[in-house]
Amino acid sequence: xxxxxxxxxxxxxxxxxxxxxxxxxxxxxxxxxxxxxxxxxxxxxxxxxxxxxxxxxxxxxxxxxxxxxxxxxxxxxxxxxxxxxxxxxxxxxxxxxxxxxxxxxxxxxxxxxxxxxxxxxxxxxxxxxxxxxxxxxxxxxxxxxxxxxxxxxxxxxxxxxxxxxxxxxxxxxxxxxxxxxxxxxxxxxxxxxxxxxxxxxxxxxxxxxxxxxxxxxxxxxxxxxxxxxxxxxxxxxxxxxxxxxxxxxxxxxxxxxxxxxxxxxxxxxxxxxxxxxxxxxxxxxxxxxxxxxxxxxxxxxxxxxxxxxxxxxxxxxxxxxxxxxxxxxxxxxxxxxxxxxxxxxxxxxxxxxxxxxxxxxxxxxxxxxxxxxxxxxxxxxxxxxxx
Numbered sequence: 001x002x003x004x005x006x007x008x009x010x011x012x013x014x015x016x017x018x019x020x021x022x023x024x025x026x027x028x029x030x031x032x033x034x035x036x037x038x039x040x041x042x043x044x045x046x047x048x049x050x051x052x053x054x055x056x057x058x059x060x061x062x063x064x065x066x067x068x069x070x071x072x073x074x075x076x077x078x079x080x081x082x083x084x085x086x087x088x089x090x091x092x093x094x095x096x097x098x099x100x101x102x103x104x105x106x107x108x109x110x111x112x113x114x115x116x117x118x119x120x121x122x123x124x125x126x127x128x129x130x131x132x133x134x135x136x137x138x139x140x141x142x143x144x145x146x147x148x149x150x151x152x153x154x155x156x157x158x159x160x161x162x163x164x165x166x167x168x169x170x171x172x173x174x175x176x177x178x179x180x181x182x183x184x185x186x187x188x189x190x191x192x193x194x195x196x197x198x199x200x201x202x203x204x205x206x207x208x209x210x211x212x213x214x215x216x217x218x219x220x221x222x223x224x225x226x227x228x229x230x231x232x233x234x235x236x237x238x239x240x241x242x243x244x245x246x247x248x249x250x251x252x253x254x255x256x257x258x259x260x261x262x263x264x265x266x267x268x269x270x271x272x273x274x275x276x277x278x279x280x281x282x283x284x285x286x287x288x289x290x291x292x293x294x295x296x297x298x299x300x301x302x303x304x305x306x307x308x309x310x311x312x313x314x315x316x317x318x319x320x321x322x323x324x325x326x327x328x329x330x331x332x333x334x335x336x337x338x339x340x341x342x343x344x345x346x347x348x349x350x351x352x353x354x355x356x357x358x359x360x361x362x363x364x365x366x367x368x369x370x371x372x373x374x375x376x377x378x379x380x381x382x383x384x385x386x387x
Contacts, residue, residue, distance in 0.1 A: 002027075003151035003312075004028075004151050005018075005021055005026050005029070005152040006031055006128075007029070007156055008153065009031075009158060012109060013298075013302070014156035015114060015116075015117065016057060016113060017156065017309065018030045019057045019058055020306055020309030021308075021309050021312070022117070023058065024387065025313070029122075041261070042183040042218075043105050043185060044104060044109060045103050046102050046103075046109075047295065047299050048097035048098070056306045056385070065104065068212065069104035071094075072090050072103055073090035074088065076198075078197065086363045092368070092369075093379075096372065096376055096380070097380060101196070103209035128141060129163075151279060154283055155281065156286060158289075159266050167277045168272060168273070172270050174266035177264075177291050177344070178223055179348065180226075180265060181219055182233055182236075183260070184261060185216070185259060186215045186216050189215055190251055192210050194208075196208070199245065200360070202350070203351035207219050218251040223351060226264050234252065237260075267341065275325065276322035276323070276326050281322055288300060288333040289337075291337075293344040293348060303332070307383070308329075
């Protein structure tokens with residue numbers, strides 16, 4: 001079954017579902033509200049499930065992403081003074097899953113996803129805040145100065161999705177998680193002895209992802225009231241984390257002040273009752289925005305993209321395809337979101353000194369296979385075939 005679709009949102013999930021829909025014979029337009037594709041963002045880790053989803057969308061795309069990414073074999077979790085709490089066994093994960101976790105900049109991942117689509121598929125500088133159903137079951141979407149009537153709209157418009165609010169006006173929407181995140185990519189290569197590392201303090205986490213060119217993404221997640229901002233956020237990071245172990249001071253010193261991003265973390269605590277209504281499907285953060293504590297947000301969006309394309313290809317009608325998509329994706333992605341929230345509560349969000357001491361002791365005593373099993377629980381997923 002083929003048809004026509006508008007994808008609202010040109011992020012990772014939106015671009016990925018456009019690739020999948022085109023592969024199964026659909027005509028697709030991606031509408032992005034940003035007037036210029038500046039590819040803002042820091043870095044991302046892709047687990048096996050995300051990489052397998054990319055392979056299912058386009059085998060060549062998966063290979064290109066792997067070639068541009070740095071495998072994560074070394075690292076783990078440390079305390080602020082540098083004491084090792086847990087080691088990451090990237091080789092064991094590769095043996096179990098056939099691939100290690102990889103780190104890549106969001107800008108590079110966006111570029112590779114866009115390159116897999118014809119340029120005319122992407123329309124920028126257009127914001128879609130609502131859509132209108134027709135008597136025929138199709139959907140009218142305002143695009144620029146005109147209106148497109150299509151068989152399907154995919155809302156990949158993020159955690160603050162306007163289309164989700166239209167579909168489910170009684171849903172409370174996103175909730176502030178209690179944590180805020182500051183992140184950046186270093187301007188120059190930084191000497192690192194780990195591919196990926198997290199450091200847990202009280203109510204705070206500092207981590208880095210190393211890239212193939214020697215630069216690194218770093219992020220600081222910490223408990224804070226919503227909306228708090230600083231005149232010089234990099235100076236604030238030095239105040240908070242500058243006394244933590246190396247390479248944290250070096251990462252901060254290697255960063256330009258104008259490269260730092262600061263966002264409060266919102267999530268969908270109240271699960272949606274459905275990921276589709278009428279001819280509109282929700283995907284990625286619009287459907288299941290989660291905290292970053294498992295590194296699964298983008299991977300879940302990539303899973304959504306493959307499953308939606310496969311369901312529409314397999315079922316005789318759009319309605320049946322959307323019903324199948326909802327049945328397959330909602331239980332899994334909402335379970336991952338709950339697990340991410342719990343991981344944050346037991347990790348970064350812990351602030352009481354006694355609770356932090358108990359957490360750190362438990363990490364030190366746990367065998368490495370426990371960490372491997374925790375990753376496998378969510379990463380060992382296999383996508384459907386797209387044909």
